[in-house]
Amino acid sequence: MNIFKQLYKSMYSPKDIAFYRFQGIGKTILYVFLLTFISILPTFYHFSVAINTGLEAAEQIIRKELPDFAIKNGSLETDTNMPVTIKRDDFSIIIDPTGSVSQEDLADMGNAFGFLKDDFALAAGGRVQSYSYAMLDNSTLAKQDFVDFITAMDGANYIILPIVFFFILLVSSAMKFIEVSILAVMGIMLKNMGGRRLNYGHLWRMAAYSVTISTIFFTIMEAMKTVVPSGFLINWLVSAIVLYLAVKETPAPKKAQ
Structure with missing residues (x-):
């Protein structure tokens, strides 16, 4: 049959x-x-839509609207002492050096990128994928590094998505x-x-x-x-x-x- x-x-x-x-x-x-x-x-589908629609918005938001930040020794450091949330249509970017925003909070926001205290998280379709800053070992990443990375990702997402x-x-x-x-x-x-x-x-x-x-x-x-x-x-x-x-x-x- x-x-x-x-x-x-x-x-x-x-x-x-x-x-x-x-x-x-x-x-x-x-x-x-x-x-x-x-x-x-x-x-x-939800994941790919979030990636395709979010990369361009993420680059503009990180470049122009988020405060300066850096990831050092596995933790997020910023010039602000409170969470910052920026929304564009159905897409949000959050930067939180305080640890008050959880992955569950990020999932409730729909499609979102989160620079959390100890990890980077991507929410799409109610699910969250997180990546610990500890994977960077002793490397230091600054705001401009993320802008450059997102620009490169935007051109390579048709290779990355099948993977x-x-x-x-x-x-x-x-x-x-x-x-x-x-x-x-x-x-x-x-x-x-x-x-x-x-x-x-x-x-x-x-x-x-x-x-x-x-x-x-x-x-x-x-x-x-x-x-x-x-x-x-x-x-x-x-x-x-x-x-x-x-x-x-x-x-x-x-x-x-």
């Missing part, structure tokens, strides 16, 4: 998910990669495989409850398709920039229910006469 047709049927049919336990492991692994690819598209996308895909795929493996372990308890004869290989294949509904749902929510309360628990609960229904669709062993 076509892998995209499998994705469609996995949205509503535990019976088909149960049948997929017989297919080759290679196709199931490919399906997990497909799900991961779909799930990261909104994140990467970033591959990195996000790699990390997200690893997390998805771990999620499927843990769900398959939960499936052992579910199949014992239902008295089904299924091995871990069968359950892993079924678990890979059981996460489809929750993955697509949270992908849509990410595209809409909507935070789902208790999303972690909802994700696992929905996936476990689908797997349980799929396990019930497998034949029970016949009782001895």
Whole structure:
């Protein structure tokens, strides 16, 4: 069966998910990669938009509006004793030598660059990537260095973005495989409850398709920039229910006469 047709049927049919336990492991692994690819598209889209629209604005803001600053010995030093926030449409730049602005605060602002006390952070689509100043070792960076760096980045972002996308895909795929493996372990308890004869290989294949509904749902929510309360628990609960229904669709062993 076509892998995209499998994705469609996995949205509503535990019976088909149960049948997929017989297919080759290679196709199931490919399906997990497909799900991961779909799930990261909104994140990467928000990230790339933030980069493309933000670099030019960041250069102008840093050059003309931010106070002089420098990063020395892994910490931010400025001429001001309070956080400074500058907004341009949907983009913000924050410089905070006090440590009062957290990464969570930055995420709430939408698309933003943050020169925080101990790290540099980029917020896009409600997610934050941070980079510690400690990675600079004993190097000192001043305001003009960042202006020069952003100017260079603006011309190289079409090279950098595919690299970033591959990195996000790699990390997200690893997390998805771990999620499927843990769900398959939960499936052992579910199949014992239902008295089904299924091995871990069968359950892993079924678990890979059981996460489809929750993955697509949270992908849509990410595209809409909507935070789902208790999303972690909802994700696992929905996936476990689908797997349980799929396990019930497998034949029970016949009782001895």
